[in-house]
Amino acid sequence: MNNSPALKSLAHKVGGMLCCRNSANKYKRLDAKVERKMMEVKRSASRDSNFRSVNGIILRFPQIKEGLKDIRGVFEKFDEDSNGTIDREELKKCLHDLQLHLPKKEIDDIFQSCDVNGSEGIQFKEFIVLMCLIYLLMDHSNSTQTTSQIGSPQLKATFDIIIEAFLFLDKNGDGKLNKKDMAKSLNEDSPWEKPPAHITRSRFQEMDWDRDGKVTLREFLFSLIDWVGIDTDDDNPATEW
Ligand SMILES: [Ca+2]
Numbered sequence: 001m002n003n004s005p006a007l008k009s010l011a012h013k014v015g016g017m018l019c020c021r022n023s024a025n026k027y028k029r030l031d032a033k034v035e036r037k038m039m040e041v042k043r044s045a046s047r048d049s050n051f052r053s054v055n056g057i058i059l060r061f062p063q064i065k066e067g068l069k070d071i072r073g074v075f076e077k078f079d080e081d082s083n084g085t086i087d088r089e090e091l092k093k094c095l096h097d098l099q100l101h102l103p104k105k106e107i108d109d110i111f112q113s114c115d116v117n118g119s120e121g122i123q124f125k126e127f128i129v130l131m132c133l134i135y136l137l138m139d140h141s142n143s144t145q146t147t148s149q150i151g152s153p154q155l156k157a158t159f160d161i162i163i164e165a166f167l168f169l170d171k172n173g174d175g176k177l178n179k180k181d182m183a184k185s186l187n188e189d190s191p192w193e194k195p196p197a198h199i200t201r202s203r204f205q206e207m208d209w210d211r212d213g214k215v216t217l218r219e220f221l222f223s224l225i226d227w228v229g230i231d232t233d234d235d236n237p238a239t240e241w
């Protein structure tokens with residue numbers, strides 16, 4: 001093989017393209033898996049949703065914020081070099097210590113799809129999303145074990161609320177949100193008065209990060225974390241609805 005700089009640079013470029021395409025595929029693979037799981041959860045839901053309206057979800061924001069605080073301690077514990085991100089090695093140790101035994105491929109998928117700003121490490125917000133996705137994908141057949149693995153019962157309850165909120169919004173039950181789902185959900189707040197189309201649209205666009213016309217649970221989680229104001233001080237209000 002010729003080692004000329006031009007060839008090397010070409011190889012580097014092609015490598016980069018392959019790498020990016022590969023990670024986009026991994027992204028899809030995880031999202032598809034999460035979608036399937038959400039449909040499964042929806043089908044097996046034994047009781048009616050706690051939610052009747054979008055307002056009902058918004059009213060739970062303070063509770064969600066409080067419940068997610070517990071993750072901060074887990075994050076700091078496993079960020080061993082305290083650089084503010086969890087790298088692959090730290091994540092491996094984290095999942096091992098929490099006894100979350102996932103196939104390596106799945107860990108890679110989750111790592112890549114949560115590491116959205118491409119910093120090669122999981123930041124705190126990304127870590128919340130990661131934990132919630134792992135919680136969803138875990139086998140829930142043994143519920144006492146689940147509680148001890150993922151953290152406090154309060155944290156588990158918070159993840160349940162978040163998943164339920166998404167299921168409430170997912171009107172057609174296909175595991176993702178589209179504009180129709182959102183319009184229908186917002187309609188339930190005031191059925192006699194349709195919400196202005198631009199509100200539905202802007203809410204939706206805010207959530208749909210990759211602009212593909214659907215909001216996955218992963219995208220919903222990132223928006224929700226911003227809305228409940230997890231990283232901001234109490235006197236610094238989150239986006240108003
Ligand atoms: Ca670190």
Ligand SMILES: [Ca+2]
Pocket residue numbers: 170171172173174175176177178181
């Ligand atoms: Ca849907």
Ligand SMILES: [Ca+2]
Pocket residue numbers: 207208209210211212213214215216219
């Ligand atoms: Ca999307």
